[in-house]
Amino acid sequence: MPPLMVSHATFGPRPEAVPAVDVAGEFETIARLLRPLAHPDYARNLSDDVAVLPSRPGHDLVLTKDALVESVHFLPDDPLDTVAQKLLRVNLSDLAAKGAEPFGYLLACHWSDRCGWPEREAFASGLAADQKTFGIHLLGGDTVVTPGPLSLSATLLGWVPEGTAPRRAGARPGDAVYVTGTIGDGWLGLEAARGRLALAPDRVGALAEHYRRPVPRLEFGKAVRGMVSAMMDISDGLVADARHIAQASGVGLALDLEVVPLSAAAHAWFDIRIDPEAAMERLVTGGDDYELLLTAPERDEAALRREADRLRLRLTRIGRVVAGTGVEARYLGNRLDVGAGGWVHGG
Numbered sequence: 001m002p003p004l005m006v007s008h009a010t011f012g013p014r015p016e017a018v019p020a021v022d023v024a025g026e027f028e029t030i031a032r033l034l035r036p037l038a039h040p041d042y043a044r045n046l047s048d049d050v051a052v053l054p055s056r057p058g059h060d061l062v063l064t065k066d067a068l069v070e071s072v073h074f075l076p077d078d079p080l081d082t083v084a085q086k087l088l089r090v091n092l093s094d095l096a097a098k099g100a101e102p103f104g105y106l107l108a109c110h111w112s113d114r115c116g117w118p119e120r121e122a123f124a125s126g127l128a129a130d131q132k133t134f135g136i137h138l139l140g141g142d143t144v145v146t147p148g149p150l151s152l153s154a155t156l157l158g159w160v161p162e163g164t165a166p167r168r169a170g171a172r173p174g175d176a177v178y179v180t181g182t183i184g185d186g187w188l189g190l191e192a193a194r195g196r197l198a199l200a201p202d203r204v205g206a207l208a209e210h211y212r213r214p215v216p217r218l219e220f221g222k223a224v225r226g227m228v229s230a231m232m233d234i235s236d237g238l239v240a241d242a243r244h245i246a247q248a249s250g251v252g253l254a255l256d257l258e259v260v261p262l263s264a265a266a267h268a269w270f271d272i273r274i275d276p277e278a279a280m281e282r283l284v285t286g287g288d289d290y291e292l293l294l295t296a297p298e299r300d301e302a303a304l305r306r307e308a309d310r311l312r313l314r315l316t317r318i319g320r321v322v323a324g325t326g327v328e329a330r331y332l333g334n335r336l337d338v339g340a341g342g343w344v345h346g347g
Contacts, residue, residue, distance in 0.1 A: 026143055033124035039104050039137035051106070051139035059159040064094035067153035070112070074212075075193055076149075080119050082212040083152070084126030091156035092134060092216035093233040093290040098165040099225025100158030102134050102218065107141035112150040134218070166231040168248035171295040175229050177253055177319035178304065180217050180292045182263040183238050185210040187286020203265040210263075214290035221292060223307040231294040237287040239338050242319075242327045245295065252324035253295075257284060257331040261316040280331050281338050295321050 030046060038046050042053050053061075066087070070076055074083050088105065095102055107127075111120070131137060139157070189211025191197050192204045199207075221231070230249055234241045238260070242253045257280050262270060266283065273279035296304060301317070308315035329336045 026145070029120050029143060033120055034107070034138060034143075037124065037127055037131060037138040039139055042104070043137065043139045046138075046140060051104075053103075053139075053157075056159050058162050060162050060165060062095060062098050062100040062158045062160050062165060063155060064091050065153060065155040066090045066094070067151060069151040070149035076114075078193070078212060080115075080123040081126030081129070084123045085130045085213050087152050087154050088127065088130045088134070088136075088156070089214050089216050090235065090290060091154050092218060093214065093235070095156055095158040096216045096218045096221035097231050097233045097292055098158070098160055099221045099231075100160040100165065101222065102136045102156060102158045104137045104139040104157050106139055106155040106157075108153045109141075109143045110146045110151040111143065112146055112148040114148075115150060134216075160225070164225050166225050166228050166294075168230050168232050168245050169250075170228075170230040171245055171249035171251050171253070171321045172229055172297075173251055173321050173323045174298065175295040175321040176298050176301060176317050177242070177255065177321060178294050178296065178315055178317050179234070179238065179261065180220060180294075180308070181215075181289070181314055182261045182266060183234070183289055183291065184260075184266045184283030184286060185263050186214065186288025186290065187282065188266055188269060190286075190288065197269065199265065199268055203268050206263070206265050211288060214288070216290060217292045217313065219311050220307060220313055223311070224294070224296075224304055227300045227303055228294045228296045231292060234289045234291045234293050235287055237285040238289070238293065239284050239327055239329055240287070241293050245293065246325065246327055249295075249321075250325075252322045253319055253327045254322050255284075255319040255327060255329045257318075257329055257336065259316060259318055260284060261314055277331050277334065277336060281336055284329070285338055 035046050039051070043051050068074055068083065068087050074086065091105070092102055127138070185207055188197065189207040189209070192207040193211055197204050197207065230245050232241055232245060239255070242255060246253045260280070260283070262283070270276070270279050270283070305315055329338055
């Protein structure tokens with residue numbers, strides 16, 4: 001990937017329709033906002049075509065990449081510091097599911113015409129805050145301008161002891177199924193950010209915060225990577241991601257939705273629903289939770305709970321792995337038809 005340098009983007013048959021790139025502005029963005037975020041040893045001051053990383057004996061390098069597009073993954077009026085943090089955190093959540101230690105990231109910014117200097121400063125400040133929180137640095141990337149919408153992507157790199165990264169394909173009949181944290185806050189947070197929830201202001205604020213800045217479960221992922229048979233993060237929705245594990249492992253997952261953990265804000269929303277089954281279905285298919293979904297032999301439950309308790313993290317057993325295929329989701333004994341089970345990617 002090229003460094004964080006200027007590219008003149010063209011779209012379609014009429015390049016003249018593309019706004020001219022402010023070259024000075026682009027290089028100023030790199031020099032003043034992004035270069036201070038660069039890794040001091042390996043990013044080559046963002047002035048070369050590459051970053052050069054040393055090998056780490058006894059470890060595997062784990063890489064993941066996610067993109068955020070305005071009006072698809074975040075709202076047009078979301079503050080860009082929180083957009084930057086969400087960009088890093090959804091990728092860090094993938095590293096958490098592999099039990100990896102974050103190292104650094106590559107960044108691509110496709111600035112739209114709404115991204116003036118204050119917006120770029122806010123974006124960079126969000127990156128800087130999370131670099132400090134998670135102990136990572138920028139390694140390189142690219143910036144361009146586009147007639148819209150704003151889109152961003154990051155490639156995260158992390159290290160895991162050789163051969164220990166959990167897979168989706170590993171669940172076996174008899175294993176128990178667990179989730180960390182709470183489920184449904186991602187979708188409810190989007191509704192909160194859109195002003196669609198009739199809840200107390202503190203509830204609305206907590207949900208919107210979860211949507212904008214999810215918390216990757218990095219420490220728990222590292223602590224349990226040797227105990228789990230399969231693990232992934234929940235981005236598409238609890239049921240959809242359970243299906244991913246079932247398909248990859250060649251097994252079935254039986255989920256008891258009445259025990260799915262809910263936050264206080266989600267409980268407040270759920271308790272005023274007329275149709276509890278429909279409400280539960282919405283929470284377990286909404287996505288954007290970024291909790292960990294894992295399977296493990298029953299003999300390891302006590303050890304898993306010790307690690308969760310040590311980290312003050314909620315861990316809930318929500319089902320079991322069975323022979324067969326797919327996911328069977330039940331609520332109070334009734335089988336629910338949840339369709340796709342969550343977000344289905346079209347690209």
